[in-house]
Amino acid sequence: MKLLRVIILLSSILVFSGIAKGGELSETKGSFESMPNPTFLGEDIKYGLTAFVWRYTQFMRFRLNKEEKTMHKSAVFFMLQEVPNGKIVSWYSKKRKANGKVRVIESYPVSGGYCRIYQAYIKLNGTERHKTNIGCKMDGAPTWEFYN
Amino acid sequence: MRLFVLTFALLVGLSATAEAGGPWSDQYCDIELTTIRVVDQSGNIIEEKTEEKVVCSDGVKDFLFDMGIADSCSVFTWQMPLGQTVITQRDIACHKMNGEYEIVTGYHSIE
Numbered sequence: 636m637k638l639l640r641v642i643i644l645l646s647s648i649l650v651f652s653g654i655a656k657g658g659e660l661s662e663t664k665g666s667f668e669s670m671p672n673p674t675f676l677g678e679d680i681k682y683g684l685t686a687f688v689w690r691y692t693q694f695m696r697f698r699l700n701k702e703e704k705t706m707h708k709s710a711v712f713f714m715l716q717e718v719p720n721g722k723i724v725s726w727y728s729k730k731r732k733a734n735g736k737v738r739v740i741e742s743y744p745v746s747g748g749y750c751r752i753y754q755a756y757i758k759l760n761g762t763e764r765h766k767t768n769i770g771c772k773m774d775g776a777p778t779w780e781f782y783n
Numbered sequence: 784m785r786l787f788v789l790t791f792a793l794l795v796g797l798s799a800t801a802e803a804g805g806p807w808s809d810q811y812c813d814i815e816l817t818t819i820r821v822v823d824q825s826g827n828i829i830e831e832k833t834e835e836k837v838v839c840s841d842g843v844k845d846f847l848f849d850m851g852i853a854d855s856c857s858v859f860t861w862q863m864p865l866g867q868t869v870i871t872q873r874d875i876a877c878h879k880m881n882g883e884y885e886i887v888t889g890y891h892s893i894e
Contacts, residue, residue: 688864689863689864702888702889702891705872705891706886706888706891708863708872709861709872709874709886709891710886712861712862712863712872713859713861713874713876713884713886714884716859716861717859717876718884722882722883722884723883723884724876724883724884724885724886725883725884725885725886726885726886726888727885727888728888729888729889777862777864777869778861778862778863778864778869
C-alpha cells in the first residue's frame with residue numbers, strides 16, 4: 636500500500652513537471668499568436684545574396700499613402716537595428732484602417748556581417764498580406780540590404 | 784535627547800531619498816543651452832550670451848506609464864538609401880507595456 640502511494644506521488648510529480656515544461660515560452664512563442672504563421676525560407680535562400688536596397692515590393696502590393704509607407708519602412712529598420720527576435724514592432728494609421736506589424740524570426744552571422752530573417756504584415760481595409768524577407772547588414776555598409 | 788536624535792536622523796533620511804513619481808528613479812530632465820548673439824549691421828558681434836534652461840519631461844512619461852500605454856519612448860535614426868546617397872531619417876518608437884514596440888505617428892523627420 637505504501638509502495639502504491641509512492642508510485643502515485645512520483646508519477647503525479649512527473650506528469651505535472653511535464654505540463655509545466657510544455658507551458659514554458661520560448662523566445663518567439665507567444666508573439667507569434669498575434670501575427671499569421673510566417674513562411675519559412677530555405678537554407679539556400681538564407682545564405683544567398685541580399686542584393687536589393689529598400690524596394691516597393693516590401694509594401695506587398697498595397698496602395699499605402701506616403702505616411703503609411705514611411706511608418707512601415709521605419710518599423711522595418713527599427714526592428715532590424717534595435718529589436719530582439721520575436722518582438723513585434725507595429726504601426727497604425729490615424730486616418731484610415733491601415734496597420735502593419737513586423738518581427739524578426741531569426742538572426743545569424745554571415746561572412747562580413749549579419750542577417751536577420753523577418754516577417755512583415757500589412758492590413759488595409761480588411762485585406763491582409765504577409766511575407767518573409769531577409770535583411771543583411773555588412774561591415775562598413777551604410778544601410779541594410781534585402782533579399783526581396 | 785535620544786528621541787530627538789532619532790527623529791532628526793529619520794527626517795534627514797526621508798528628505799534625502801525623495802524620488803520622482805511613477806516608476807522613475809531619476810528625473811527625466813535635460814539642460815538646454817541657447818546662445819544669443821547681438822550683431823550690428825556690419826556683422827560685428829556686440830554681445831553674446833548663453834542661457835541655460837532645465838526642461839523636464841517626467842509628466843509625459845509618468846502619464847504614458849500610468850495609463851498602461853508605454854514604459855519608455857525614444858528617438859531612433861535609420862539610414863534610407865536614395866539613389867547614390869543615404870539619408871538619415873528620424874522617428875520615435877515606444878516600448879509598450881505588453882512588450883511590443885510601436886512607431887509613433889506624425890513624428891517622422893529627416894536629419
